[in-house]
Amino acid sequence: GVGISPTSSAMKTIFSSWFPLLQSASTTSSAGPGGDQNELIARIANLEVENQNLHSVVADLQLAISKLETRLNTLEKSSTSHHPSATPPTQHVTPMKKVESPAADDEDEDDDIDLFGSGDEEEDQEAAKVREERLRQYAEKKSKKPGLIAKSSILLDVKPWDDETDMAMMEECVRSIQMDGLVWGASKLVPVGYGIKKLQIQCVVEDDKVGTDILEEEITKFEDYVSPPLVPRGAFKRLGP
Numbered sequence: 001g002v003g004i005s006p007t008s009s010a011m012k013t014i015f016s017s018w019f020p021l022l023q024s025a026s027t028t029s030s031a032g033p034g035g036d037q038n039e040l041i042a043r044i045a046n047l048e049v050e051n052q053n054l055h056s057v058v059a060d061l062q063l064a065i066s067k068l069e070t071r072l073n074t075l076e077k078s079s080t081s082h083h084p085s086a087t088p089p090t091q092h093v094t095p096m097k098k099v100e101s102p103a104a105d106d107e108d109e110d111d112d113i114d115l116f117g118s119g120d121e122e123e124d125q126e127a128a129k130v131r132e133e134r135l136r137q138y139a140e141k142k143s144k145k146p147g148l149i150a151k152s153s154i155l156l157d158v159k160p161w162d163d164e165t166d167m168a169m170m171e172e173c174v175r176s177i178q179m180d181g182l183v184w185g186a187s188k189l190v191p192v193g194y195g196i197k198k199l200q201i202q203c204v205v206e207d208d209k210v211g212t213d214i215l216e217e218e219i220t221k222f223e224d225y226v227s228p229p230l231v232p233r234g235a236f237k238r239l240g241p
Contacts, residue, residue, distance in 0.1 A: 152207055154202070156215065159226070160196065163195040170222065173226075180209055186202050
């Protein structure tokens with residue numbers, strides 16, 4: 001820390017303040033009993049007051065100096081912590097070596113020497129097992145995956161017997177045909193001539209399950225409404241592969 005003596009400046013201030021008063025008091029006392037005693041008493045009282053004031057000033061100065069020293073010490077410590085001293089020389093520590101018996105070393109060396117390549121064979125067998133397992137999983141996954149279903153869209157012309165046939169009932173009869181792989185679609189009545197209209201209806205079928213021959217056989221069963229033969233319009237429109 002930085003040491004500061006409070007006596008040097010403070011004592012100078014006290015001496016410079018008291019010296020004129022002491023000189024005046026000595027002059028007054030040397031004047032003899034004929035001097036003004038009241039003036040001397042007043043000056044002594046003033047000296048006492050100034051003495052007390054000076055004591056207070058000195059105490060304040062000492063307190064301020066103490067605080068200043070404390071602050072300087074704190075600054076020095078913080079400066080030292082932010083600027084560390086030179087890095088101490090690095091000490092190289094030799095790692096401890098594992099002590100093994102000669103017999104253990106010989107056994108390890110024997111283990112490391114593979115005369116017949118058994119380690120490679122084990123690795124090859126392990127790789128073959130992994131490959132076979134992956135192939136098996138792939139085959140199972142592929143077998144569980146549903147295949148693509150071939151579908152076709154067919155547009156059918158269903159003709160009535162005459163213009164008095166109930167076309168709404170005929171369409172209801174056609175749509176009542178339900179089978180696996182058959183889905184009925186949109187329909188409309190198309191004029192044929194002489195006031196007769198035909199039912200044009202669309203359906204989607206799975207090729208492996210439903211064919212036109214089955215549809216014709218089922219629809220022509222409603223002989224009260226349908227006039228055979230059943231006419232598929234155009235070629236099949238493939239929806240599947």
